[in-house]
Amino acid sequence: MTNLFTQLPSFIRRSPAECLAITVLLVVLSYVIVPLTAGARSTEPAAERATALMVAAMQNKTLAFGRLPQAGLRGPYYVKTVIASAYNSVPEQTDSTPFITASGTHVRRGVIAANFLPIGTQITIPDIYGDEVFVVEDRMNARYQNNVDIWMEHVADAKRFGRRTVRIYVYTKTL
Secondary structure: OOOOOHHOOOOOOOHHHHHHHHHHHHHHHHHHHHHHHHHHHHHHHHHHHHHHHHHHHHHHOOOOOOOOOOOOOOOEEEHHHHHHHEOOOOOOOOOOOEEOOOOOOOOOOOOEEEEOOOOOOOOEEEHHOOOOEEEEOOOOOOOOEEEEEEEEOOOOHHHHOOOOOEEEEEOOOOO
8 A cells, every 4th residue: 555645746745844834924914914905995885976076176067965954144244224215227327337346247036236335245124125135236327325225137126126225234245
């Protein structure tokens, strides 16, 4: 009968000490390599999320984060009594570009003209319009200093509004 050990290939024939050393080496490597590869897989979703956020930021997109409360206007900066009138986008009441404001925007509901407030100032006229916010985006003739002119779409509405003395609540000023 031949010895079974002598018939094995040479790379398998190892002494018990060599087998123990190889086993220990494999166990140690398994504790080092397996967690490294598992950790790499667990960070992939985080890396993908970070990439998605960077792409959204570059595209100037806002991501949904649930229902957040809307910020309202803080208390008024000051209250002032002025004369209010209304204007329309007709050549008789404006310059050669009747639909463009002095700030370069298009006229729309909520736009007012005033010379004594900086462009971008937000005001309310609670006695007439409640909580509706108006933004100073246009200017008036230089002779009107303590007046506000509210843009209206229809000439008939502006005539009906007329000229009134109103209290305005000034909220913000642009820097």
